[in-house]
Amino acid sequence: MAESDFTEKKYSLTIDGKYYNTLDIESFSLMMKDPSYCYKFYWLEAIVQLISEGVKETTFDAIIDEMICNAWYSVREFHIHLSGMQVDGQVRDGLERAVLLLTELSELPANASKVEIKNAIMEHNAALKAYKEQLTKMVPYRALAGFFNKSSEAADWGSIHRMTAYIERINRDTVLLPYTLGEESKLKKKVYFQDAWVEMIQDQTVAILGWIQYEKVKWLQNNNPEVPGLIYKLEPMDEKMRKLNNVRKLWEGILTVSEIRDVFTDEPVVSKQYDVDHFIPWSFVMNDELWNLMPMDSSLNSSKSNRLPKWDPFFVRFAKNQFIMYQLIHEKEVIRKLYEACYRDNLHSLWAGQELYRRGNSEEEFINILQKNMQPVYDSARRQGYEVWNRG
Numbered sequence: 001m002a003e004s005d006f007t008e009k010k011y012s013l014t015i016d017g018k019y020y021n022t023l024d025i026e027s028f029s030l031m032m033k034d035p036s037y038c039y040k041f042y043w044l045e046a047i048v049q050l051i052s053e054g055v056k057e058t059t060f061d062a063i064i065d066e067m068i069c070n071a072w073y074s075v076r077e078f079h080i081h082l083s084g085m086q087v088d089g090q091v092r093d094g095l096e097r098a099v100l101l102l103t104e105l106s107e108l109p110a111n112a113s114k115v116e117i118k119n120a121i122m123e124h125n126a127a128l129k130a131y132k133e134q135l136t137k138m139v140p141y142r143a144l145a146g147f148f149n150k151s152s153e154a155a156d157w158g159s160i161h162r163m164t165a166y167i168e169r170i171n172r173d174t175v176l177l178p179y180t181l182g183e184e185s186k187l188k189k190k191v192y193f194q195d196a197w198v199e200m201i202q203d204q205t206v207a208i209l210g211w212i213q214y215e216k217v218k219w220l221q222n223n224n225p226e227v228p229g230l231i232y233k234l235e236p237m238d239e240k241m242r243k244l245n246n247v248r249k250l251w252e253g254i255l256t257v258s259e260i261r262d263v264f265t266d267e268p269v270v271s272k273q274y275d276v277d278h279f280i281p282w283s284f285v286m287n288d289e290l291w292n293l294m295p296m297d298s299s300l301n302s303s304k305s306n307r308l309p310k311w312d313p314f315f316v317r318f319a320k321n322q323f324i325m326y327q328l329i330h331e332k333e334v335i336r337k338l339y340e341a342c343y344r345d346n347l348h349s350l351w352a353g354q355e356l357y358r359r360g361n362s363e364e365e366f367i368n369i370l371q372k373n374m375q376p377v378y379d380s381a382r383r384q385g386y387e388v389w390n391r392g
Helices: 005-010 039-052 060-078 094-106 114-123 125-134 160-173 195-203 205-223 245-255 298-304 311-331 333-340 350-356 363-384
Strands: 057-059 179-181 190-193 274-278 293-297
Touching: 039 060, 039 094, 039 190, 039 195, 039 205, 057 060, 060 094, 060 114, 094 114, 094 125, 114 125, 160 179, 190 195, 195 205, 245 274, 245 293, 245 311, 245 333, 274 298, 293 298, 293 311, 311 333, 311 363, 350 363
Parallel strands: none
Antiparallel strands: 057 190, 179 190, 274 293
16 A cells, blocks of 8 residues: 555655654554553564565454464463453453364364464364454554544544544544555455555564563463463473473482382383473473472373373372482482582472472471472462363
8 A cells, every 4th residue: 555645745764764763653652552452462463473574465364363373372382361361260352262262173282383273264264253353343443542642533433434534544644554454344354554664663573572572471461460481481482491301310310229109100110211291281380390390101291291180199199209309319419419410400499499308307298398389389270271181
């Protein structure tokens, strides 16, 4: 969509052919102010990503597909509620509802690629249509509200047709907007990105996406107060971040001097034939703390995946194995050295160092300390929607 004559006059080129020092950056900074739902963040994020890829004209439908892809991993893998929950326990956010419906329809895994997600959206578009249309009702218009105070004409929020015309007039007569809208209806409605804003956004994509993520994290943390490490739960994590080598060496050392029984099978753990796994899923705690790690049958690890074990009877079995470790740490110098090698990557919780692994705990005291600190985390994961693994 070509710029108007007004735009060419008012937003003249500056040195190096840059427009953006004359753009209304202050109003742009208000595009995420006072959201009612999280999908306002995803709307702007999708627009910035599309512009960074060279897109200058698109549709509501394409932007919402991008939003679903961006929200997929947080909702599916980490059970993040994008805008909290209603009093009746129902999901508040329309974007989250769209992700959950697509999950039911497609059975895609939490780590599905963007291509797989978009293919699934295309396959199930008819069923998703009502959910997607709901996302177009206010956010595309409300997102521009920060620019409207430059006009003496009040916005008519009661009519999409009149809002579309109002946005066009603001853009033509008052202030250059990041985008204007076509006359099409619902998901087919066109979105035209303005050239000056395209240039600025392409130059500043990394900074703008960082700003959006910062604001999004603040919103999500407020709506998911029990979720730890939320900033790491917005996109897939690099598996190289996992730090289990020293913990594996510690358990190998323990197995040379003591029998350890698998928490789930009650069979002896065989040296070098087990996985080190988290009792409370890593996808919830987002750390590799020693107090949450255990050796377990490799064949069961994929079955457990990111589900919670039943607390009873598995916690007591887990805690008894932890107590065997604790005893050997204080009884055998070689095990103590293997334990100390875990300090950097696996021993950051103050309560673990000051209470759990301190010398002198009885078995009962040790298990009580572990339960006191682990059960609230376990219960938070349950409330967040983590499924219980029905092994045993």
